[in-house]
Amino acid sequence: MSETILMAGPVLVFGGVYSNLEALQALMREAARRGVAPSSMVCTGDVAAYCADARACVDLLRASGVRVTAGNCEEALGASAADCGCGFAPGSACDAASGRWFAHAAGQLDGERRAWMAGLPSRLDIEINGVRLAVAHGAPGETSRFVFGSAPERVLSHDIALTGCDGVLAGHSGLPFTRIMQGRLWHNSGALGMPANDGTPRVWFSVLSAGEAPGALLVEHAALDYDHAAAAAKMRAGGLPADYAAGLETGLWPSCDVLPKEEAKAAGAPLAPAVLRFTAGQGEAAWPPAEPAPRLPGAKFSDPAITAAGEARASVAMAGLRTLWINTGTLCNLSCASCYIESTPRNDRLAYITAAEARAYLDEIARDGLPTQEIGFTGGEPFLNPQIMEMMQDALSRGFRVMMLTNAMKPMRRFERELLALQAAYGERLTMRVSLDHYTQKLHELERGPRSWGPGLDGLQWLARNGFRLHVAGRLYTGETEGLVRAGYARLFAAHGLPVDASDPVQLVLFPEMDERADVPEITTACWGVLHKSPSDVMCASSRMVVKRKGAEAPAVLACTLLAYDERFELGATLAQASRDVALNHPHCARFCVLGGAACSAG
Numbered sequence: 001m002s003e004t005i006l007m008a009g010p011v012l013v014f015g016g017v018y019s020n021l022e023a024l025q026a027l028m029r030e031a032a033r034r035g036v037a038p039s040s041m042v043c044t045g046d047v048a049a050y051c052a053d054a055r056a057c058v059d060l061l062r063a064s065g066v067r068v069t070a071g072n073c074e075e076a077l078g079a080s081a082a083d084c085g086c087g088f089a090p091g092s093a094c095d096a097a098s099g100r101w102f103a104h105a106a107g108q109l110d111g112e113r114r115a116w117m118a119g120l121p122s123r124l125d126i127e128i129n130g131v132r133l134a135v136a137h138g139a140p141g142e143t144s145r146f147v148f149g150s151a152p153e154r155v156l157s158h159d160i161a162l163t164g165c166d167g168v169l170a171g172h173s174g175l176p177f178t179r180i181m182q183g184r185l186w187h188n189s190g191a192l193g194m195p196a197n198d199g200t201p202r203v204w205f206s207v208l209s210a211g212e213a214p215g216a217l218l219v220e221h222a223a224l225d226y227d228h229a230a231a232a233a234k235m236r237a238g239g240l241p242a243d244y245a246a247g248l249e250t251g252l253w254p255s256c257d258v259l260p261k262e263e264a265k266a267a268g269a270p271l272a273p274a275v276l277r278f279t280a281g282q283g284e285a286a287w288p289p290a291e292p293a294p295r296l297p298g299a300k301f302s303d304p305a306i307t308a309a310g311e312a313r314a315s316v317a318m319a320g321l322r323t324l325w326i327n328t329g330t331l332c333n334l335s336c337a338s339c340y341i342e343s344t345p346r347n348d349r350l351a352y353i354t355a356a357e358a359r360a361y362l363d364e365i366a367r368d369g370l371p372t373q374e375i376g377f378t379g380g381e382p383f384l385n386p387q388i389m390e391m392m393q394d395a396l397s398r399g400f401r402v403m404m405l406t407n408a409m410k411p412m413r414r415f416e417r418e419l420l421a422l423q424a425a426y427g428e429r430l431t432m433r434v435s436l437d438h439y440t441q442k443l444h445e446l447e448r449g450p451r452s453w454g455p456g457l458d459g460l461q462w463l464a465r466n467g468f469r470l471h472v473a474g475r476l477y478t479g480e481t482e483g484l485v486r487a488g489y490a491r492l493f494a495a496h497g498l499p500v501d502a503s504d505p506v507q508l509v510l511f512p513e514m515d516e517r518a519d520v521p522e523i524t525t526a527c528w529g530v531l532h533k534s535p536s537d538v539m540c541a542s543s544r545m546v547v548k549r550k551g552a553e554a555p556a557v558l559a560c561t562l563l564a565y566d567e568r569f570e571l572g573a574t575l576a577q578a579s580r581d582v583a584l585n586h587p588h589c590a591r592f593c594v595l596g597g598a599a600c601s602a603g
Contacts, residue, residue: 003125004125004126004127004132005067005124005125005126005127006126006127007040007126007127007128008040008128008210009040009128009129009208009209009210010034010036010040010207010208010209010210011036011040011041011042011126011128011207011208011209012027012031012034012036012040012041012042012205012206012207013041013042013043013044013135013169013187013189013205013206013207013208014027014041014042014043014044014189014192014205014206015043015044015045015046015071015137015170015171015172015188015189015190015191015192016044016045016046016049016071016171016172016174016190016191016192016193016194017043017046017047017048017049017057017061017192017193018046018047018048018049018050018051018191018192018193018194019047019048019049019050019051019052019053019054019057019101019105019193020050020051020053020057020192020193020194020203020231020248021051021052021053021056021057021060021231022226022227022228022230022231023192023193023203023224023226023228023231024057024060024061024192024193025060025226026224026225026226026227027192027205027224027226028060028064030205030224034207036207037065038064038065038066039065039066039067041064041066041067042066042067042068042069042124042126042135042169043061043066043067043068043069044069044071044135044136044137044169044170044171044172044189045068045069045070045071045072045073045074045120045137045143045171045172046071046072046073046074046137046171046172046191046193047061047068047071047073047074047117048073048074048077048105048108048109048117049073049084049101049102049105049193050101050193050194050235050240050241050244051101051193051231051234051235051240051244051248052104052231052234052235052237052238052240053108053234054104054105054108054109055108055109055113058109058113058116058117059113062113062116067124067135068120069120069121069122069123069124069135069136069137070117070120070121070122070137070143071137071143071171071172072084072085072086072137072138072143072144072172073085073086073102073105074117074118074120075117075118075122075143076102077105077106077109077114077117078114078115078116078117078118078119078120079118080106080114083098083099083102084098084102085143085144086098086144100239100240100241101240101241101244104238104239104240122136122137122141122143123135123136123140123141125163125165126169128208128209128210128217129210129211129214129215129216129217130214130215130280131166131167131185131215131216131217131278131280132164132165132166132167133165133166133167133168133169133185133187133208134160134163134165134167134168134169135168135169135170136168136169136170137170137171137172138170138171138172138173139159139168139170140159140162140163140168140170141162141442142440142442143172144172145172145440145480146172146173146258146480146481146484147159147170147172147173147186147188147479148173148175148177148259148260148262148263148479149175149177149178149179149188149262149263149286149288149290150260150261150262150263150290150479151179151260151478151479152477152478152479152513153179153181154337154446155443155446155477155478155479156168156179156181156186157181157182157184158442158443158446159186159442160184160185160186161184162442166183166184166185166215166280166281167184167185167186167187167278167280168185168186168187169187169188169189170186170187170188171188171189171191173188173258174190174191174194174196174197174253175188175190175191175196175197175263176188176189176190176196176204176206176221176271177190177286177287177288178219178221178276178278178285178286178287179285179286180276180278180283180284180285180286181284182284183279183280183281183282183283184280184281185217185219185278185280187206187208187219189204189205189206189221190203190204190205190206190221191203191204192204192205192224194244194247194248194253195228195247195248195250195251195252195253196251196271197251197252197253197256197259197263197266197267197268198251198266198267198268198269198270198271199250199251199252199267199268199269199270200223200251200270200271201225201228201248201249201250201251202223202224202225202251203223203224203226204221204222204223204224204271205222205224206219206220206221206222207220207222208220211277211278211279213279215279215280215281216277216278216279216280217277217278217279218275218276218277218278219275219276219277219278220273220274220275221271221273221274221275221276221287222273223271223273228248228249229249231248232245232246232248232249233245235248241254243255251268252267252268253267257481257483258481258483258484259481260479260480260481262290266288271288274287300522300587301522301585301586301587302585303585304568304583304585305583307522307524308522309522309524311522311524311525311526312524312525313522313523313524313525313583313584313585314523314524314525314527314528314535314583314584314594315535315581315582315583315584316535316536316538316540316541316581316582316584317535317541317581318540318541318542318579318580318581318582319535319536319541319542320370320371320542321365321370321371321372321542321543321544321575321579322371322372322373322374322542322543323372323373323374323375323376323403323542323543324361324365324372324374324375324376324543324544324545324546324575325375325376325377325378325543325544325545325546325561326353326358326361326375326376326377326378326391326545326546327341327350327353327378327379327380327545327546327547327548327561327564328352328353328377328378328379328380328382328384328385328388328391329348329350329351329352329353329379329380329384329385329548330342330343330344330347330348330349330350330379330380330564331343331344331345331346331347331348331352331379331380331381331384332344332345332347332379332380332381332384332407333345333381333384333407333409333410333411334381334407334409334448334449334452335449336437336447336448336449337446337447337448337449338447338477338513340511340561340562341379341380341561341562341564342565343379343380343381347380348550349549349550349564349565350380350547350548350549350550350564351548351549351550351551351552352384352385352386352387352548353385353391353546353547353548353555354387354548355387355390355391355394357546357548357554357555358391358394358395358546359391359394361546361555361575362375362394362395362398362400364574364575364576365575366398368575368576370575372400373400373401374400374401374402374403375395375400375401375402375403376402376403376404376405376543377391377392377402377403377404377405378405378545378561379405381406381407381409381411381412382404382405382406383406383411383412383414383415384411388415389415389418389422392404392422392430393422396422396425396426396429396430399429400429401429401430401431402426402429402430402431403431403433403471404430404431404432404433405433405435405473406432406433406434406435406459407434407435407448407452407456407459408432408434408435408455408456408458408459408460408462408463409452409455409456409459410455412459413459413462416462419468420466423466423467423468427469428469430468430469431468431469431470431471432463432468432469432470432471433470433471433472433473433509434456434459434460434463434470434471434472434473435448435456435472435473435474436456436457436460436472436473436474436489437474437475437477438474438475438478438485438488439474439485439488439489439491439492440488441453441454443478444456447475447477457496460472460496460498461496461497461498464497464498464499470498470499470500470507471500471506471507471508471509472489472493472498472500472507472508472509473508473509473510473511474489474508474509474510474511475510475511475513476510476511476512476513477513482510485510486502486503486508486510487502489502489508490502490503511592512591512592520587520590520591520595521590521595522584522590523584523589523590523594527594531594531595533594538584538589538593538594539560539561539593540559540560540582540593543561544557544558544559544571544575544578545557545558545559545560545561545564546558547564554573555573556570556571556572556573557570557571557572557573557574557575557577557578558570558571558578559571559578559582560582560586560588560589560593562588562592563586563588566586568585568586569582569586
């Protein structure tokens with residue numbers, strides 16, 4: 001735990017100076033006007049970046065006495081790294097621009113200034129009026145993680161809880177916001193060196209001051225006007241990216257690659273300064289205010305043929321059974337926070353299927369000449385099923401490709417010898433898809449539970465060392481864009497020597513979140529043309545899943561791997577019976593498959 005610095009307040013918070021000397025000078029004048037001394041100012045990092053005056057900004061802050069935490073730019077420049085370490089996806093517009101400004105900034109900074117950057121703390125803990133706040137750049141312990149106001153509450157709350165503080169003051173994302181969740185605070189003052197993508201050239205800072213009672217704060221989001229024309233002219237004169245120079249004037253970012261959907265939709269909408277009241281342990285609030293979630297109308301997804309609006313509901317015909325999924329049972333060694341199929345060590349609503357029962361479906365494929373190429377095994381954790389190796393051997397020996405979904409932990413490791421034999425015999429026809437829900441331990445374990453990261457990563461590395469064909473399954477539940485998440489996995493795979501291409505949507509499949517509370521549109525027959533999609537693109541056009549319900553005499557065939565408990569999607573006892581059309585009469589059909597673009601095959 002960091003030493004806590006007591007600050008009487010008001011405390012002025014800013015970040016993302018980005019080498020914008022004009023903005024920094026204007027802020028210092030504004031602080032003096034408000035009577036805030038430099039010792040009561042906190043900077044969340046990224047002093048040097050896009051704009052023209054890296055050296056001057058560093059010198060001004062060093063001489064001022066302002067408290068500064070290290071951003072990714074300080075870490076990179078302090079270590080004389082090759083790039084800024086910002087976390088942008090390779091090939092993105094942000095990534096392309098960063099090389100030019102990073103070289104410009106590096107050329108202005110000598111060894112002494114880089115040493116100052118290298119010595120900056122990654123975290124400060126401050127206390128204002130009895131409220132303890134952890135100050136970091138991206139997230140505590142993760143300098144380059146982008147955190148936006150639309151991030152899920154459970155992710156923000158988990159980050160705050162790990163600090164042991166009442167809240168977090170962070171930067172990096174460039175957009176100002178405040179979230180108060182069950183009496184805990186996440187606050188981003190915005191960027192000082194770049195507008196907030198709101199269509200105005202203003203930049204943002206904040207002031208935290210004591211409320212009327214101990215444990216209470218006033219959180220002010222404040223806009224700052226400055227000589228943005230002069231800052232932009234300097235950028236152009238220095239040969240820096242012209243679109244970023246224009247962004248200083250228009251108030252619009254040249255690239256929105258890093259923005260989640262909610263923030264991207266808000267582009268160009270001017271922000272209004274605001275003051276929020278925060279009391280530790282109390283209340284819920286947000287700024288900018290979020291639109292209330294619409295209530296799901298009761299009539300939606302009720303009629304298999306007609307939507308609530310009276311339109312013809314879309315359905316999907318079986319184009320040919322290419323993938324047959326066999327659910328081996330819902331028992332699992334983990335209890336994930338939001339498992340799609342609710343698997344736990346106690347949930348046995350889907351019983352262990354036997355090798356003989358699975359074999360009957362393989363026989364039906366052969367007898368009827370079905371075009372099935374792949375057999376997938378899912379759970380639960382398939383390696384808890386005592387007959388799993390027999391089922392894998394049966395499928396592989398018949399010439400099918402096999403996709404095995406696993407968390408690669410202890411249940412899998414019990415079968416190392418048998419797996420090595422299958423890999424030696426069938427090689428590329430066996431794919432192991434390992435669930436790794438995030439590229440960081442902290443957020444993977446938020447979903448999968450404590451002590452799940454090490455054994456899972458170790459199992460993944462064992463598979464890699466032994467030449468198995470590997471895929472990884474991740475989740476998009478943290479509020480980060482897909483590009484940022486793929487870039488994070490790419491760094492993880494490179495660090496551990498894992499032969500998985502994070503840019504390949506088959507080798508790294510990222511499943512969309514399924515928020516049961518969120519409204520989603522019903523899919524009509526007209527949607528195919530609007531969305532430029534074909535019914536054959538949807539999973540149920542080419543796959544089915546076999547399950548064995550607890551207490552049932554025989555297995556059943558379902559339309560979808562996600563709807564294991566909805567009887568409307570149980571299609572019969574045989575593959576022939578299950579070949580009929582599937583009405584897209586469930587919210588998951590929209591959020592996961594049609595709009596989310598999820599897929600389950602090995603490719």
